[in-house]
Amino acid sequence: MTQTASGANVIIVGAGVVGCSIAFHLARAGARARVFDKGGICAGMSARSGALVRMHYTFAPEAELAWKSHNYFQNWGEIVGGRCGFVETGFAVVVDERNASRLRANVTMLQSVGVNTEVVTAAELRKLEPHAFVDDVALAAYEPHSGYADPVATTESLASAAKRHGAEFLVNTAVAGIIHSGERVTGIVDGVGRVHEADAVCVVAGPWTDALLAPLGVKIGIKSERAQIAFFKRPPQIQHCIYIDTIAGSYFRPHGGDMTLAGLGGWKAEAEANPDDFRESNDDDFVAAVRERLAKRIPAMADAPYSRGHAGIYDVSPDARAVMGRVPGVERLFVAAGFSGTGFKTAPTVGASMAELILNCTSTTVDLTPFGFDRILNGRMIESPNEYEMGAGFGHKL
Ligand SMILES: Cc1cc2nc3c(=O)[nH]c(=O)nc-3n(C[C@H](O)[C@H](O)[C@H](O)COP(=O)(O)OP(=O)(O)OC[C@H]3O[C@@H](n4cnc5c(N)ncnc54)[C@H](O)[C@@H]3O)c2cc1C
Incomplete structure (x- = not known):
């Protein structure tokens, strides 16, 4: 400066x-x-x-923002001071055949930006993540040092x-x-x-x-879009990293030792929200839907008790x-x-x-x-060359 x-x-x-x-x-x-x-x-x-802190984006300038920000989260005390609550968990984007070539191209782009990420096969993912169901996975992009923070x-x-x-x-x-x-x-x-x-x-x-x-x-x-996240109790012996699951259409991460946070964006059509007056709690059918999608990837979470959750607003640009x-x-x-x-x-x-x-x-x-x-x-919108086709209701682009 x-x-x-x-x-x-x-x-x-x-x-x-x-x-x-x-x-x-x-x-x-x-x-x-x-x-x-x-x-x-x-x-x-x-x-x-x-508060997922991952670096996988499909647009290189955004990936660069995330990659350089990741350094802050890892070294928060020295750069900012105080605490941000960063927990390193590892992160995986999983795709089926539809998106496999896009994922390879995105990982090449991310590596050129400097991101520590690699393409892993379903079998390799299963070794990293023994509780994950991987039969429908063609490939994953794995980031060993990504995690989440306390917003x-x-x-x-x-x-x-x-x-x-x-x-x-x-x-x-x-x-x-x-x-x-x-x-x-x-x-x-x-x-x-x-x-x-x-x-x-x-x-x-x-x-x-x-x-x-x-x-x-x-x-x-x-546009103001209402988006929900829910916390489920997780048996401590079941562990998983952060996922963006383009197949089931969900994202989830560990939250402390015995909870999992799972989310979907605009999972079903709703009228545009008012950021000063919207339903802040979870819808019952959202809780059922997000747990079902979570259990597709981590089957041991099929009966995970719902703990709490909330909604917020995404400020979605054109x-x-x-x-x-x-x-x-x-x-x-x-x-x-x-x-x-x-x-x-x-x-x-x-x-x-x-x-x-x-x-x-x-x-x-x-x-x-x-x-x-x-x-x-x-009217010159940003278009990523390798944007993913996402499972219904994931809620935003990558
Ligand atoms: C459910 C949910 C999950 C999300 N998950 C992730 C995630 O995993 N990873 C990720 O990277 N991002 C995630 N996001 C997005 C991320 O949280 C937001 O992009 C980010 O917090 C936006 O920060 P902000 O400072 O721009 O906006 P805000 O935090 O909304 O701050 C805007 C501020 O402006 C103030 N304000 C508004 N109008 C006025 C006015 N007229 N005068 C004075 N003050 C005013 C408001 O009071 C508010 O405090 C998620 C968002 C939601 C809702």
Whole structure:
């Protein structure tokens, strides 16, 4: 980060994992960072995250974000300070014949990015995972060092680190609007009409983002999709790594020594959700469906008792990829939103890259150009060459 950081005055709207990461990186670089949230720190969707930390993506720039973020999760105490609760479990994407050549191509791409991953056969997977059913598996991509983290601890730790570097958090303070003079942003106005001036504003408000951008005549087109996860009791002698199961259409991970977290995104059609008013508990038929899919891969979980669960909202962009960068039409206004159900694991390097972009006009940790807003306005959606055909209801792209 260069000297230009010093003295920059930046407002961040949203104290989720991404907003707190941006604040941490800005403050560490010497900028004045103020984070506004209508609730508290981690009041939005970050607290509901499944918090899988894997690197398998089908789009190389996203894989690079995940790979470089993985280094943060593994070395959290040294890089950020505090704890993120990272647990290394191993991770496997399993595919049948339909997706086998895509998986091979994706693993080659991921290895070129630097990700420690390899293609394994069904028999090799069975050796790694003795409790897994693998007869329907053609191939898997395995990452030995992936795992999961604690999303609340991660977000709070980023916020604490940001505060140690001088960032301010204005919680229970809604942003009612973004203000500008001519084409340049000048700050925000809060819910009780107070004006807060800034050199730059970054909107990191998840599914609420478009509501803040729309008065400026621009929006991403985010759809709010309700997504559920459930926790099941697992006999401690049954162990498994993290799975994305493209065959059954589910994802699951261990949670501590004796629980399994399993999830599906939009597993059945629902009307677009309201992020301020949605059903937060699990649907009974969701619990039955996700347990059935879990048991297809780990048969010993067929009768696993349901413990608890919840729903959250995915902020789904038009191409189900995040939008990060400058907001067209308003100078010094930035956005990082539309993470579409996958934004937890990349938050560390999204924060580093967004801070660079805001302070230095270019991002070097990871070049965010491919995620720019222009693609939405120009209708040039991100398409991965080897996107998987997913089992029904998995809920988002890889
Ligand atoms: C059920 C579920 C499971 C998931 N599992 C995974 C996973 O396994 N791995 C993964 O990588 N990702 C996962 N995700 C996605 C990931 O959790 C999100 O992409 C990430 O948490 C988004 O963080 P954020 O900071 O962008 O948004 P949020 O955490 O939603 O933060 C936005 C903040 O903006 C604030 N805000 C909104 N409007 C205003 C306003 N006008 N004024 C002030 N503040 C405002 C809100 O109060 C909120 O605190 C999952 C998501 C869900 C819902």
